[in-house]
Amino acid sequence: xxxxTIAIEDDLLAELDRHMERSGATNRSEAIxxxxxxxxxxxxxxxADCIGIVSYALDLATRDLGRxxxxxxxxxxxxxxxxxxxxxxxxxxxxxxVMRGRVEDVEDYAHGLFAERGIRHGHLSLVPLEDVQQIxxxxxxxxxxxSHLKIKxxx
Numbered sequence: 382x383x384x385x386t387i388a389i390e391d392d393l394l395a396e397l398d399r400h401m402e403r404s405g406a407t408n409r410s411e412a413i414x415x416x417x418x419x420x421x422x423x424x425x426x427x428x429a430d431c432i433g434i435v436s437y438a439l440d441l442a443t444r445d446l447g448r449x450x451x452x453x454x455x456x457x458x459x460x461x462x463x464x465x466x467x468x469x470x471x472x473x474x475x476x477x478x479v480m481r482g483r484v485e486d487v488e489d490y491a492h493g494l495f496a497e498r499g500i501r502h503g504h505l506s507l508v509p510l511e512d513v514q515q516i517x518x519x520x521x522x523x524x525x526x527x528s529h530l531k532i533k534x535x536x
Contacts, residue, residue: 418535425484425507425536432462432508432530433480433487435494442472443499450494454478457490484536509533 397412406412441447454461460482467475480487495503510530518524
């Protein structure tokens with residue numbers, strides 16, 4: 382790990398300290414590393430593998446939205462890992478969809494969804510990962526090869 386020195390304006394440093402309190406970071410270096418990872422995720426290589434967490438609010442009173450959103454997810458059934466819908470009232474819900482695939486494909490899905498009329502407060506979080514092939518055995522079974530998803534520190 383490298384040690385660096387940076388100069389920060391007082392107001393920005395106060396914001397960093399508030400971020401530390403909210404996030405539970407134990408020191409400024411940890412908080413800055415976290416913020417940098419989040420910012421650099423936006424520049425993730427399009428061909429990199431990732432898990433994408435797509436969260437959004439939707440107004441089910443918007444024409445056909447309650448039908449279209451699940452259809453878009455089903456059209457990517459090979460990438461959609463899980464979906465959760467939390468009703469907030471008679472017409473509004475918060476939803477989360479977990480996607481797996483290349484950054485480009487996950488971003489395309491999320492940004493297409495966010496452009497739908499009736500979708501609000503859309504947010505995409507990307508977690509970098511790699512698919513590692515390993516041979517091992519479980520219990521007394523024969524050794525076999527399968528993949529494990531390993532979370533990486535960055536893209």
